[in-house]
Amino acid sequence: MEAHLRVVGPMNGNFVFHKRPDGTIDKGKVVCLECKKEFAYHRSSSSLAYHLNAKHPAASAATASSEDVSNIASQSKAFRQTKLENTPRMSKSATDRLTNVIAKWIAMNCRPINIVEDEGLTEVLQIASNDPSYKPPCRTTVTTKISKMYDGEKKNKLEILAEDSPNCVAITGDHWTSAGNHSYFGVTGHFIDSEWNLNSFALTVMRTETSHFADKCAEQFLKVANDWGIENKISTIGTDSAANMLAAMRALPYEHIACNAHILQRTITVCLDSSGFVGVLAKCRKIVGHFKQSPASTTELNQQQVALGKKSDQLIQDVPTRWNSTLAMVSRLLCNREAVQATLDQQNHRLVLPTEAEWAKLQRLELLLEPCKYVTELLGGEAYVSCSVVLPAFRHLYRVMDITDDDPAYVVKFKNAFQKDLAARRANGNEIWFEVATALDPRFKDLKCLPREKREQVWTILENMLQAAEPRRADSLQPSTEDDGPAQKKRRSELLLGSDSDSEDGIESGELQRYRAEPSISIDDCPLQWWYAHSGVYEKLSVLAQKYLASPATSVPCERLFSLAGHIVQKKRAALLPENVTRLVCLSDWLRKKK
Numbered sequence: 001m002e003a004h005l006r007v008v009g010p011m012n013g014n015f016v017f018h019k020r021p022d023g024t025i026d027k028g029k030v031v032c033l034e035c036k037k038e039f040a041y042h043r044s045s046s047s048l049a050y051h052l053n054a055k056h057p058a059a060s061a062a063t064a065s066s067e068d069v070s071n072i073a074s075q076s077k078a079f080r081q082t083k084l085e086n087t088p089r090m091s092k093s094a095t096d097r098l099t100n101v102i103a104k105w106i107a108m109n110c111r112p113i114n115i116v117e118d119e120g121l122t123e124v125l126q127i128a129s130n131d132p133s134y135k136p137p138c139r140t141t142v143t144t145k146i147s148k149m150y151d152g153e154k155k156n157k158l159e160i161l162a163e164d165s166p167n168c169v170a171i172t173g174d175h176w177t178s179a180g181n182h183s184y185f186g187v188t189g190h191f192i193d194s195e196w197n198l199n200s201f202a203l204t205v206m207r208t209e210t211s212h213f214a215d216k217c218a219e220q221f222l223k224v225a226n227d228w229g230i231e232n233k234i235s236t237i238g239t240d241s242a243a244n245m246l247a248a249m250r251a252l253p254y255e256h257i258a259c260n261a262h263i264l265q266r267t268i269t270v271c272l273d274s275s276g277f278v279g280v281l282a283k284c285r286k287i288v289g290h291f292k293q294s295p296a297s298t299t300e301l302n303q304q305q306v307a308l309g310k311k312s313d314q315l316i317q318d319v320p321t322r323w324n325s326t327l328a329m330v331s332r333l334l335c336n337r338e339a340v341q342a343t344l345d346q347q348n349h350r351l352v353l354p355t356e357a358e359w360a361k362l363q364r365l366e367l368l369l370e371p372c373k374y375v376t377e378l379l380g381g382e383a384y385v386s387c388s389v390v391l392p393a394f395r396h397l398y399r400v401m402d403i404t405d406d407d408p409a410y411v412v413k414f415k416n417a418f419q420k421d422l423a424a425r426r427a428n429g430n431e432i433w434f435e436v437a438t439a440l441d442p443r444f445k446d447l448k449c450l451p452r453e454k455r456e457q458v459w460t461i462l463e464n465m466l467q468a469a470e471p472r473r474a475d476s477l478q479p480s481t482e483d484d485g486p487a488q489k490k491r492r493s494e495l496l497l498g499s500d501s502d503s504e505d506g507i508e509s510g511e512l513q514r515y516r517a518e519p520s521i522s523i524d525d526c527p528l529q530w531w532y533a534h535s536g537v538y539e540k541l542s543v544l545a546q547k548y549l550a551s552p553a554t555s556v557p558c559e560r561l562f563s564l565a566g567h568i569v570q571k572k573r574a575a576l577l578p579e580n581v582t583r584l585v586c587l588s589d590w591l592r593k594k595k
Helices: 046-055 057-085 092-108 113-117 119-129 139-162 214-228 243-250 260-273 278-292 295-307 325-335 337-345 356-379 387-400 409-426 431-439 452-477 484-497 502-517 527-534 539-548 556-568 578-594
Strands: 015-019 025-032 038-040 169-177 183-192 198-208 234-239 255-258
Touching (some): 025 046, 038 046, 092 113, 113 139, 169 214, 169 556, 183 214, 183 539, 183 556, 198 214, 198 578, 234 243, 243 255, 255 260, 260 278, 260 356, 260 387, 278 295, 278 337, 278 356, 295 337, 356 409, 387 431, 452 539, 527 539, 556 578
Parallel strands (some): 169 234
Antiparallel strands (some): 015 025, 183 198
């Protein structure tokens, strides 16, 4: 029996397979090592275990003890492994803070909400939080957080607009078509608060289903004003010069400011189409198109740029609807003239290159368009006062466009066309508003941008405004009493009758004269800081300054809002619900400016 093989299984050590006489192994039978009894074996050890328990309890106990020790050892090992993997987890408060930060990041940086399902983001957050079990919030949680964030920010802004400090609010509005071919109406608000800070933020980007007729545009402006509770505070509405917008403004009881950037760029486009630059610009567009359509040609151009010690800049194609793009195309071509010519000399092409005279034309055109670009960017700002800069900026342009003896015929033609077209487009503008705003800006209050005969007219208008605003100002600042009630009525009657009281004339003229006697500040200084320091001295003038200096000179703030919306309503997100578009665009604008 010593040659018998051991049984592999739970009864190992107590039974062996039976050995036939010829020396082969019979795996259908086993032999008990304790009593030498044979048993049939069919890969089940139940009967064998019963035999051990009944006939050999000592051997059975030893086998059980061995198995128990093995089980205890395996349990102890598993317990120790659990201890090694038991890393600290994030607390609930830390998880909530991280969820809020993720929602804010998604809203402010125009990220898609389903980014929380990205495996890479999950891995980054797990490593950063030192919690391998951390999972980002689900899309529903993030959507809820963003909605609450939007409601909270809007409530704060509504409370600010409901206060008395912004007594006037200027708005800009325009329409935009998304990637999903849906029409949206965007509006931005602008005002100066009691601390003389210029505030600018989005009011809405709402979906519209109707055509852009004038009456519908007017209704949309009124709806936004009513929703924000500023229908009685609106001072100006800034739009482009589209016919429907101009008609809508005539139907509304507010001052209208046409976008000066649109006016200027439209003038440039018209003058370029009717000047002597048409031919050379057509050649430039074909050259740029040649390199844009051929990656191999672009690579060769980059090699020539490096060989000439220049930056590997791409050529720029001008676009009719993109401001200053013609200047960008011309400037980039002039900068890379040698590299372009060297590249084309090595290629077979049918392009007609500009002649030396035409290259000289492009240099002159660059000099003509540079000031226009500067003025466009200057007037398009919303973080600083721009309304009072309109007249000085256009005065600068008129001086640039003055004809000199050295100007060739094509330059003279361009300058004449520019001056006439710009003057015609600005003829129907709100010039009085710009004149008053310029006078209330301590940088330009000398009014040198206006003809001499017109300067006194502006001061007369300002004095009349002060006298007309005095009764309203007194009513809003002082409680009405029996003593000053008749005086207020007397002042109001005098204004309605078109006559002025001598005493009132002296008071208003005194404040206005003292302001006129103040020295002008540097053009680099902030007019709002000056008014913050002098608002107590010029109490009535400061109210007008808050009103007139808050209006933006262009509708560019609305265009920026649409650029932001374009990052959100992309092709892959074209099916966003209208209310979600409003929340995401406005909240992104608010958070960016708040930061």
